[in-house]
Amino acid sequence: MADSLVTGGAGFIGSHLVEELVERGERVRVLDNLSTGSIANLEQVRDRIEWIEGDVRDEAVCRRAAAGVAVVFHEAALASVSRSVEDPRSTHDVCATGTLNMLIAARDAGVRRFVYAGSSSAYGASGRLPNREEQLPLPMSPYAAAKLAGEQYAMAFHEVYELETVCLRYFNVFGPRQDPASPYSAVIPLFIQAILAGKPPTIYGDGEQSRDFTYVANVVNANLLAARAKAVAGRTYNVATGERVSLLELIALLNRMLGTSIVPRHEAPRPGDVRHSQADIRRARDELGYAPALGIEAGMERSLAYYRKTR
DSSP: OOSEEEETTTSHHHHHHHHHHHHTTOOEEEEEOOSSOOGGGGTTTGGGEEEEEOOTTOHHHHHHHHTTOSEEEEOOOOOOHHHHHHOHHHHHIIIIIHHHHHHHHHHHHTOSEEEEEEEGGGGOSOSOSSBOTTSOOOOOSHHHHHHHHHHHHHHHHHHHHOOEEEEEEEOSEEOTTOOTTSTTOOHHHHHHHHHHTTOOOEEESSSOOEEOOEEHHHHHHHHHHHHHOSSOTTEEEEESOSOOEEHHHHHHHHHHHHTOOOOOEEEOOOTTOOSBOOBOOHHIIIIIOOOOSOOHHHHHHHHHHHHHHHO
């Protein structure tokens, strides 16, 4: 029997969450199909978790995974805008239908709380910064639409079935275990890998586009708070630092930290990419007690140490 289920628990964010839950003495069950995650990410806790290899698109697997747990942390997703542009159906099947499968399983199993990993991509090109949770969503990619659909399903399950759901909109999470080898890698591991190899990183566009880069430990903390906070069911919260950095500023920071002076190369902007993203985190601070403990520089130092070690 487990206290918590982490779907996508062998992935980048999920594995960090699993480790923290285990360190806190919780019994943890992990569900992952290893399509983008790796069992190596759980090396430190592999003998202290209950492991299920399976897919959230499989209803029977979802029911098995949810049985007997109090809290579901739903991290499983195909987290890539560019992948969703190429293959919108797979993104929908995992992010929207997979979430619905897990919500049904959680409802039927009597789960107390369901914490959903949403995405800041829901805001799209709103033209209003910082992004606040009450803004009208304007998804610009199939990924954004699928993640928003999962969020709406979670809210509906709270309203109709009284399942305690809490949605966390992540803003550009980075940190150790992000895979730079994938064609759909996030920008920070790709930039780090290129500069460590002495090669120019690629920027799609002019580099003035900006993001609220959020270190993974902050996201883990937000999940733990969301699982326990009172009177937050049915609510959505931004999880970020509340600050934004342009891609050119990010390159300059990496060059300074590594003692390099590498100039990026530029290619055409990609469809579905948002120009600017920045969170208003006041609701999370006031209602969850969330505060980002690590900013971009401290998080980057830890990330650089990891990628240097694993090159």
